[in-house]
Amino acid sequence: MNEKRSSVHGEWSSGLxxxxxxxxSAVGLGNLWRFPYLVGENGGSAFVLLYLACILLVGMPxxxxxxxxxxxxRRSPINSLRLIARDEGVSQQWALVGWMGVVAGVLIxxxxxxxxxxxxxxxxxxxxxxxxxxxxxxxxxxxxxLVADGPTVLLWHTLFMVILFSIVAAGVKKGxxxxxxxxMPLLFFxxxxxxxxxxxxxxxxxxxxxxxxxxxxxxxxxxxxxALGQAFFTLSLGMGAIMVYGAYLPQQNSIPVSSGWIVGMDxxxxxxxxxxxxxxxxxxxxxxxxxxxxxxxxxxxxFGEIPLGTLLGIVFFIxxxxxxxxxxxxxxxxxxAYLTESFxxxxxxxxxxxxxxxxxxxxxxxxxxxxxxxxxxxxxxxxFDSLDHVASNILxxxxxLFVAFFVGWKIRTNTVAAExxxxxxxxxxxxxxxxTRVIAPAAVIFIFLNATGLLxxxxx
Ligand code: TRP
Numbered sequence: 001m002n003e004k005r006s007s008v009h010g011e012w013s014s015g016l017x018x019x020x021x022x023x024x025s026a027v028g029l030g031n032l033w034r035f036p037y038l039v040g041e042n043g044g045s046a047f048v049l050l051y052l053a054c055i056l057l058v059g060m061p062x063x064x065x066x067x068x069x070x071x072x073x074r075r076s077p078i079n080s081l082r083l084i085a086r087d088e089g090v091s092q093q094w095a096l097v098g099w100m101g102v103v104a105g106v107l108i109x110x111x112x113x114x115x116x117x118x119x120x121x122x123x124x125x126x127x128x129x130x131x132x133x134x135x136x137x138x139x140x141x142x143x144x145x146l147v148a149d150g151p152t153v154l155l156w157h158t159l160f161m162v163i164l165f166s167i168v169a170a171g172v173k174k175g176x177x178x179x180x181x182x183x184m185p186l187l188f189f190x191x192x193x194x195x196x197x198x199x200x201x202x203x204x205x206x207x208x209x210x211x212x213x214x215x216x217x218x219x220x221x222x223x224x225x226x227a228l229g230q231a232f233f234t235l236s237l238g239m240g241a242i243m244v245y246g247a248y249l250p251q252q253n254s255i256p257v258s259s260g261w262i263v264g265m266d267x268x269x270x271x272x273x274x275x276x277x278x279x280x281x282x283x284x285x286x287x288x289x290x291x292x293x294x295x296x297x298x299x300x301x302x303f304g305e306i307p308l309g310t311l312l313g314i315v316f317f318i319x320x321x322x323x324x325x326x327x328x329x330x331x332x333x334x335x336x337a338y339l340t341e342s343f344x345x346x347x348x349x350x351x352x353x354x355x356x357x358x359x360x361x362x363x364x365x366x367x368x369x370x371x372x373x374x375x376x377x378x379x380x381x382x383x384f385d386s387l388d389h390v391a392s393n394i395l396x397x398x399x400x401l402f403v404a405f406f407v408g409w410k411i412r413t414n415t416v417a418a419e420x421x422x423x424x425x426x427x428x429x430x431x432x433x434x435x436t437r438v439i440a441p442a443a444v445i446f447i448f449l450n451a452t453g454l455l456x457x458x459x460x
């Protein structure tokens with residue numbers, strides 16, 4: 001029998017805190033910035049439909065699998081995977097999946113920090129009263145002016161990284177836990193208010209049509225892949241973030257129930273963001289396919305129009321920055337936990353090492369929108385978009401695929417069942433097990449083949 005390990009980094013004080021922290025990880029720029037602009041770029045409701053299918057069939061099973069691995073291993077993803085593989089008598093090379101996650105985390109956090117910097121900048125603009133009576137052209141100009149201005153982008157990216165570093169360096173209990181408890185519900189209610197405002201605008205009907213009447217003809221391999229990548233991105237899956245948070249989950253709390261709450265709240269937040277933003281898009285005659293500026297162009301227009309708009313704008317962009325920070329913490333945590341374990345060293349040093357590395361890559365992302373816009377890494381994509389594409393659409397689903405395969409096929413079913421504590425829910429356990437063994441991997445492989453055109457080749 002395996003002994004139960006305990007976490008060397010501390011534990012959440014309760015299961016509820018885990019749910020809050022993991023929801024803080026899941027809910028972030030992925031919901032409020034990335035989701036709406038991907039919906040706009042990929043033709044609206046057909047994308048939403050695929051996204052929801054990926055959440056349910058791929059995201060939910062893999063979320064449970066990741067938390068299970070984390071709590072079983074009680075270490076950073078790299079060491080958890082290594083220890084579990086050793087206990088189960090399978091190749092310790094499975095730890096490579098943890099390494100891949102660290103790489104994905106660095107790539108994602110690099111551009112994430114740039115966008116986090118944009119939200120800090122917008123909070124500051126709100127404070128200056130820049131949104132009062134702003135027209136849609138002016139709002140577009142404000143965003144375009146920001147991204148074209150390399151030094152300003154770098155300044156806010158730096159500020160974002162400094163804030164993030166200070167919190168992560170403080171550790172699980174003092175840092176991570178404190179930041180999430182209060183602010184997440186506040187963001188949620190503000191978003192709800194924006195949706196109610198959206199209902200009063202003339203674009204609301206068009207927005208509902210756009211979001212809820214699927215035009216299946218727009219679906220191609222690329223739309224599929226984008227929906228899958230977004231499902232992983234928004235749930236923080238595929239790179240060990242949820243796994244490392246699971247490592248700090250007290251033994252008595254239910255993994256499936258917690259996962260259900262996290263997935264539910266994250267999905268709800270994304271849909272609310274869509275409902276808040278698209279009515280404005282259609283009311284003021286913007287293009288849904290506007291791209292990464294979508295949330296930053298639309299919301300200032302709202303805050304410029306409504307009573308107390310300046311105040312609400314300040315609060316909203318501060319909360320968006322906080323949401324980005326609670327997500328960024330989880331992108332950093334797998335690597336920081338690993339370094340802390342390896343060098344027996346201080347969290348502060350580990351966090352500083354990672355922060356400097358990510359700041360550098362992030363600076364390249366920031367400059368790739370202006371001074372370095374001619375440089376392409378992935379064909380046709382600048383540095384920023386290349387990192388996003390490679391990490392979100394390739395590395396995360398690949399990481400998820402390996403996790404599903406490892407938990408579904410390599411670990412003894414008894415080990416998994418014991419960690420999930422499923423005595424009274426035998427059928428639900430089997431449902432999850434086969435979703436993890438077959439459905440989730442099959443979906444990821446199908447979407448990969450489809451996106452590379454290999455599926456068309458195979459089927460002739
Ligand atoms: N889920 C977060 C968001 O939607 C971003 C994030 C945090 C993330 N941790 C992650 C994405 C791990 C992928 C992997 O903003």
